[in-house]
Amino acid sequence: MNSAIHLTENLNSDLAYQKAILGSVSRTFALTIPLLPPAIEVVVGNTYLLCRIVDTIEDAAELNPAEKQRLSKLFLEATLGTIPVASFVSPCLDALRGYSNVDELDLIAHTPTVLRILHTFPDRDQAAINRCVSIMSDGMSHFHNRQTQAGLKDLAEFEKYCYVVAGVVGELLTDIFSHYSPEFAKRIQGHEQLAIAFGQALQMTNILKDSPEDHARGVSWKPAKMSQAELLKIAHKKLQDSMSYIILLPENEIGMRRFCFLAFGLAVMTLEKIASREEFSNRSEMKLSRNSVWIFYAFTKIAAGNTFLMKSFFSAASKQLRKLSARNY
Structure with a gap:
């Protein structure tokens, strides 16, 4: 019983972070996503944050194409669960030391939070999100050069x-x-x-x-x-x-x-x-x-x-x- 309460509290804390950071990294989507039915609002919000992490790597002018490709690959592997998430977060934050958008850096630091929420979704939603992130990450890597x-x-x-x-x-x-x-x-x-x-x-x-x-x-x-x-x-x-x-x-x-x-x-x-x-x-x-x-x-x-x-x-x-x-x- 205590374990179930603890899990619920952790999820509520994670969802509170997701809602807060969404408002910080996108005014437009912070306006549109809450219009969705509650059953899919959380799913779409989570997906947006995952895509925003890919975008942040893409938009970082200080990174060369090879560094962007490396970080995109690590992010995809972390999302798909083939490497520990820390194996993406640490090198990414290190590479973006001079990046000016503190909200986007905070989002990257909280990649474990975003992925924990992802793993609470039904399997078919997770599969659809993983497909989207895979195509986006691989596709952006293709265009880096x-x-x-x-x-x-x-x-x-x-x-x-x-x-x-x-x-x-x-x-x-x-x-x-x-x-x-x-x-x-x-x-x-x-x-x-x-x-x-x-x-x-x-x-x-x-x-x-x-x-x-x-x-x-x-x-x-x-x-x-x-x-x-x-x-x-x-x-x-x-x-x-x-x-x-x-x-x-x-x-x-x-x-x-x-x-x-x-x-x-x-x-x-x-x-x-x-x-x-x-x-x-x-x-x-x-x-x-x-x-x-x-x-x-x-x-x-x-x-x-x-x-x-x-x-x-x-x-x-x-x-x-x-x-x-x-x-x-």
Whole structure:
């Protein structure tokens, strides 16, 4: 009995840390993840933190490609349980001594906490998460040596990059949603590609928004010799597929719909801002105001259960994107 109480207390402590650090490392996901049904909120939050650790290694400008590959490999092995977690945490914190984001360093130091929570999930959720982290970690390692000022080789390589860092997350969400909702599991059959587009649309938004900062540090994740307008046209198509994905979620699953629609809407509004400018020199210029975010957050309460309202928002908020999409390049 005492042992069971002790385990419960430990898990509650771990979950409290997960909730707190989520708010520190991502304002956006700290806003969207709590909208999910409690049964999957913890699973998606845990997955986000695992992916954030991979991202932190990727974003560390002070690490060379070989060091990033080594740490990504250690993280994957620790997640899959083939090495002790300390065999990842110690060398990673050592390598990131000069890293400035203290919240992300704290997250890495608490990798054991995040993995303990992971191991409480049903086997099928753990398997889906392990697949996602494996593809993301291996995929990012593949691209570590491909960072150049000119950008990725071509559109196919760009699509692959967006898949390994975000499209695979769309697949994971679909797995988790399907485990939770048999109705969604039926609806998504034959439309799985929409899940990938949903993740890729969000990633393309980040790539375009962050492009000035990436350029300043000598890298680009955009395809070489492809204009911003051409990329926005592709992003708009992926947003259309994302809308189709959200509509497949059952109307009574308001939490799942709000979670997806909020992330989608923020991406639409950000890309629309980018589309209205020929160029910009800082991502802060493309940042949505706090007021805009909260107004849209409130709107999702009304709109998430109403397909007509969601489609109306998309149409009204993407006028510049639609104009670009109508042009031939």
